[in-house]
Amino acid sequence: MLPTVVATQYLTALREGGSLPGVVEADNDGVYVVKFRGAGQGSAALVAEIVVGELGRRLGIRVPELVTIDIDPEMARRDPDQEIQELLRASAGVNLGMDFLPGSVGFDGVGWQPPAEEAARIYWLDALTANVDRTWSNPNLIIWHRQLWAIDHGAALLFHHSWPTVATWAERRYDLSQHVLADLVASLGPATLAKLDAELAEAVTEDLLTEVVAMVPDSFLLGMNSVPEDADPPELRQRYVDYLLARRTRVGAWWPGVDA
Ligand SMILES: Nc1ncnc2c1ncn2[C@@H]1O[C@H](COP(=O)(O)OP(=O)(O)OP(=O)(O)O)[C@@H](O)[C@H]1O
Ligand SMILES: [Mg+2]
Incomplete structure (x- = not known):
């Protein structure tokens, strides 16, 4: 099983991402890019992220750590953006987090x-x-500390x-x-x-x-x-x-x- 954390604060939306991933802080003080279960295609993209990311890691590819992250829908109340409020409400419970690589x-x-x-x-x-x-x-693909990291496997496993x-x-x-x-x-x-x-x-x-x-x-x-x-x-x-x-x-x- 993946490690589990609990979301404590929604920090910002990654607007360039088609699925509106968010940057979220968790109870272990970690910061994660969260792929929300409530975004469009259901959880298929989250399944692909885990299967492809964890397989890639085992084949010698750098993939940021993956966790499951618990979202309390009450968090939606603290965000002024209606689109984000709806996404958080539709994603109450378990979602997927990827370790955020700052400065990548x-x-x-x-x-x-x-x-x-x-x-x-x-x-x-x-x-x-x-x-x-x-x-x-x-x-x-992102570069972090002069090394290549593979992200975003949500579209795989068609x-x-x-x-x-x-x-x-x-x-x-x-x-x-x-x-x-x-x-x-x-x-x-x-x-x-x-x-x-x-x-x-x-x-x-x-x-x-x-x-x-x-x-x-x-x-x-x-x-x-x-x-x-x-x-x-x-x-x-x-x-x-x-x-x-x-x-x-x-x-x-x-x-x-x-x-x-
Ligand atoms: N772990 C990470 N650390 C730092 N930045 C990240 C991380 N994951 C994603 N990003 C940034 O956020 C952007 C969007 O993330 P990602 O590509 O995973 O989202 P998406 O919604 O699946 O996007 P797409 O539009 O490609 O379908 C990335 O292009 C990258 O700039
Ligand atoms: Mg992408």
Whole structure:
């Protein structure tokens, strides 16, 4: 399970974020970027944040710490903005928090570059999890203390918005041609990429995936707009495991510059 904190104060809205994430202080004095359950698509984006973020962390990618954060709807009374009041009321209870990295700047490809191998790990994760949200217009990568951190995995795992058979989705290649790290990844060359693919595919075991999906609260799984109310959380978790297991051996054909 993820660590749990309790929100004490809503600090500010991150207006550039499409889902209106907020910066919130918690009872452990930590400051978190909160993704609210009550924002639009239900909790699907929160499930994706946990599954992709925690998997990425285990594959050697820097992802800010994730927590579940409890929101008291009374907090809404203290904010003058009606849109935020409604969002907080719709999100009473458990939400997702990501450690706020103060002073971080968005990666824009100009100047500082991450090591190419690090970029390739991120690209591999994005191909595995169908994360099309790492483009030049929206890199979702931040630089903090001269290191690259991956954020915002809410748009990944597209398959969970409709739940047809996992097998059909697992075969699907997504268009990552606009991926912000594609050129850097391609610069590693086919032999290095093949080696890295073998390492990562081997690391993504059923046990590892089971550990990762166990971190998703039942309420997030059941709160997705796409799942029936009588859905069974263990069965839903297994779908993610099956999907990712089926894809892990395909990703090697999806490197930039490799035609499959
Ligand atoms: N952990 C963090 N530390 C510091 N800044 C962050 C953090 N997470 C997000 N941000 C900032 O807030 C912005 C919005 O966050 P994020 O991309 O996660 O939100 P979103 O609503 O999913 O956005 P999008 O519009 O990309 O769908 C980021 O681009 C980044 O500038
Ligand atoms: Mg974003």
